[in-house]
Amino acid sequence: MTIDYDVVIIGGSLAAYYAALAATQLRATVALVEPKVDYGFTNHHALTEIGKLAQKLNDAPSFGIHATHTDTSEECHISMAWQEAMLYAQCVASNLQEQHSPAILAASGVDIIVGNGQFQSSPQLTFAVNNRILRARSYLLASGSRPEIPDIEGLQATGYLTLSNIWQSFQRGILPKNWVVIGGIPQSIEIAQTLARFGCSVTLVVKHPYLLRNIDPDIAILLQAQLEVEGVRVFTERPVTQVRLIDDKKWIQAGDKAIETDEILVATGQQPNIESLNLAKVGVKWHQRSLVVNDKLQTTNHRIYACGDVIGGYDFANIANYEAKIALNNALFFPRLRVDYRFVPWAMFSVPMVAQMGLTEAQAKQQFSRDEVLVLRQYFKTVAAAQLRNETTGMCKLIVLNNGEILGASIFGAEAEELINLIALAMSQKTKVKDLANLSFVYPSFSEILEQTAREWGKQRLNSNIALQEFLEGFFHFRRNWNL
Known part of the structure; x- marks a missing residue:
């Protein structure tokens, strides 16, 4: 069989675009099949950003967003400022769409095919779309999901x-x-x-x-x-x-x-967009809301990989891109990389934001002895930057072992999405919590919450070590009475 592509990617999701661009950078020949051009992913984040803007400008009537209610109507009529905010969101969404447009991918060497297709198993594994038969060494499903x-x-x-x-x-x-x-x-x-x-x-x-x-x-x-x-x-x-x-x-x-x-x-929740792909015919199994994949992101047909919310879980772009990276490398080269979600953070764009990664307190105490696990907490009200910006609501929580290994983190507060990235880097590089405590972050900055929380590890260790406390007390008593 003549191979037309090194990989055929199916789907119009962000993960599909990410994988297609990454494949061309590796000098692979790649086709991207998308049923339609859909940029709904940009609208949701633009909408939440408008909500943040509404809150921040609440005390600035000349530039704020106001809702007026009438007794005769049961609808919330939005002022002109709302329309201006919607225009702003549309501009942002348009800019994001341009960055992920088919034209950009095509200019990078991706063969863009718009249409609905399906897998065929005879005589070889292929993908048929728009009266074309696409032949590839491997296939990547990144078709996304729709509301369940x-x-x-x-x-x-x-x-x-x-x-x-x-x-x-x-x-x-x-x-x-x-x-x-x-x-x-x-x-x-x-x-x-x-x-x-x-x-x-x-x-x-x-x-x-x-x-x-x-x-x-x-x-x-x-x-x-x-x-x-x-x-x-x-x-x-x-x-x-x-x-x-x-x-x-x-x-x-x-x-x-x-x-x-x-x-x-x-x-x-979401359900995967897989109905029209003829997956059963090519031996790909799925269960309820997701495709069945192994830790290499291979489906039950090992030439077909999958990533993103099509394999279940929350719909987070960074997790989908992480999976796309693993799946693409396995599809193009030897399938040796495995997903490890311990070092992949996620964030929810509430206000304040929620960000989390690794093990929670309950999960850590299930996997390890309770005596091994330390829970470190610190509140944003103790941070100078939070006081200056009047964003004191929040908490940072680190889950660590007695030896200082960081198992997980949960953050609720301003800049949580940036703070969790620092924790992700520390965990991926096996940095101990004492090293975080010894860092000297810019002051004032929200990163100070990490330093403060990490210092709790030393305090808890000292409070639980009676012998060390007695030694230190005796040592400094000796020094104070030492005749210099």
């Missing part, structure tokens, strides 16, 4: 929005006044907070005990408190059982609560 709609009685008949179409709804210029956001994923929390910052009444309904399943409970409590301070009603452990339309009003039954609302946003 839960089976809730009355939901389809009542109507709802999802993360994929809420942006188009906002562009109409009028926001509904009352919202119910269903789902405990990062994007649902970000959207709920953003809507509240534009003056809407928002209820966030989560079926789990905490806002996110994988978040540190200490951080989850602080985050929920912050949302409630900003006006978001949060109901945890309240599965939605039914939705009804009564007198042109939407009603949600969440546990024992009946909630009236103007609009419903469903953001409970």
Whole structure:
């Protein structure tokens, strides 16, 4: 069989673009097949940034975003400033789209093919699209995902929005006044907070005990408190059982609560875009929300790799790109690289931000003896930069072993996305927590929180070592009484 490409990448996701560009830089021949050009990923972040802008400019009427309510309308009419903010977001999204445009990839040597295709197994493994047969040594699935709609009685008949179409709804210029956001994923929390910052009444309904399943409970409590301070009603452990339309009003039954609302946003999770790819015919298995892959990111057909939210997990671009890097190298060369998520951070763009990596306190105490694990905490109110910027809400939490090895970190506070990157570097290079404590960060800066938290390791070690305390006390007593 004649090989047309070294790798064929299927999907229009950011991870697919990242992998295609990386393949050309390695001088590989690559085709990118995308069913349609979709840049929805830029709109969500632009929207959350508008929410931050709304909050920061709240005390500046000449440049702020204002919501006015009338007794005769149940809609939140957004002022001219909202329209200007939307224009700003559209410009940002347009700039980001340009950076990831098919033209840029094509100029780099990527063969861009727009269309829907599917795998064929006979006589050899190929991918058919637009009456073309693409032959490659290996294939990479990065087709992304779409919102998963839960089976809730009355939901389809009542109507709802999802993360994929809420942006188009906002562009109409009028926001509904009352919202119910269903789902405990990062994007649902970000959207709920953003809507509240534009003056809407928002209820966030989560079926789990905490806002996110994988978040540190200490951080989850602080985050929920912050949302409630900003006006978001949060109901945890309240599965939605039914939705009804009564007198042109939407009603949600969440546990024992009946909630009236103007609009419903469903953001409970994602499901992979794989239905039309004929995967079963080529021996690729999937389970519920994700493809089945090994730690080399090979599917059950070892010539087909996968990355991004098509293999499950939260929809984070940096994690998808990390997986794309591993999968692409394995696909182009020898499959020897394995994913290791211990050193890959993630961040949620709430305000303040949440960032986490490695093991949580509970996970560490499950894997190691409780006596081996130390939990180090420090609060942002002790940081000079936080005081200067009036962003004192937050906490830094490090999970370490007695020997100083860093197992994980959870940060809730300003600049958390940058701080977690420093922890990621330290963990990947096996830097001990005492080395963080010995660094001299720029003052004032938010990095000071890492130094302060790391110093807690020495304090806890000393407090638990009675013999060392007695030695130090005796040593300094001797020095004080030593006749110089």
